[in-house]
Amino acid sequence: MEFSKSPAARVGLSIAVATGLYGVSFGALSVASGLDLLQTMALSLLLFSGGSQFAFIGVVGGGGSGAAAMSASGLLGIRNAVYGMQMNAMLRPRRWRRFAAAQVTIDESTATATGQSDPLEQSRGFWVAGIGIYVLWNVFTLVGALLGNALGDPAQWGLDGAAVAAFLGLLWPRLKAREPAAIAVVCALVTLLAVPFVPPGVPILVAALVAGLLGWFSFGPSREGLEPDVEPYPSEGRP
Amino acid sequence: MNLWIWILVACLLSYLTKLAGYLVPARLMENPRMTRVAGTLTIGLLASLTAVNTFSSGQALVVDARLAALLAAAVALWLRAPFLVVVLAGAAAAALARFLGAA
DSSP: OOGGGOHHHHHHHHHHHHHHHTHHHHHHHHHHTTOOHHHHHHIIIIIOOHHHHHHHHHHHHTTOOHHHHHHHHHHHTTHHHHHHHHHHHHHOOOTHHHHHHHHTOSHHHHHHHHTOOSHHHHHHHHHHHHHHHHHHHHHHHHHHHHHHHHHOOTGGGTHHHHHHHHHHHHHGGGOOSHHHHHHHHHHHHHHHHHTTTSOTTHHHHHHHHHHHHHHHHSOOOTTTTOOOSSOSSTTTOOO | OHHHHHHHHHHHHHHHHHHHHHHSOHHHHOOHHHHHHHHHHHHHHHHHHHHHHHHEETTEEOOSHHHHHHHHHHHHHHTTOOHHHHHHHHHHHHHHHHHTTOO
């Protein structure tokens, strides 16, 4: 099939636009959290994993240490290793392509590839979504950071409220059943109970420990929590 | 300057995590528990970050304009609004609540 008629490439492009666009909110919130323009761009260019980037600035913005921010972002990125394993088995990239594929292995590129059944389409979906999101996410991060710098006082524009909405927006697609919702409620409560007793940033790591233990000792659907923020195949449902 | 170090460590960690999926033999990493923990960690951390960003101010718990943002975002998500609209709804609700006198 020609590339221009590839359904996977089309899905990959539309997911790239939808996901890339919300790089604006990351850029604006990052400078509002106290990171400068270069630090914000370093996260989008090098770290490149939406949830982890939001986690990093969320901890820093709340007064947490750099070490706590790094830990929260690292723990939130563990699912990318699972995606990497799946993509390695599915696409079998060779030599330098492995190293390039690793950088663009995120929720959306993985979901776009796994939604296809033909090997060529799987590969097209992964690369078009991955590279497309990478380019647009960085362009819109820059736009957001410049916008955030121009806005001035973050609280006046409700940017702290935007951060709250962003985290709820990242969480929401993962709460499709009662059980993940219960995990979310438990972890939110644990966090709030810990806030008065430990330094800022640490309550999030306490919640991560609880979440890890719940995952280790309980049974549930293995794909739970691994839903993409933006669903590439909304009408068809996940395979 | 100190923050730069943690940013770069976080970036390196992120890349190595992704790369591990490609380079570490699948039989060493592939087990249902690892997948399950990766999932519950994601849910737990995002829930925790939502709670902290809504109710904490340093080491104090407070109810302020950010609660309006949380509720507005929930309504937007319920109505299946796209991510960016959800974020804007949160910002607008917090700004409005503050304009109306909330802390």
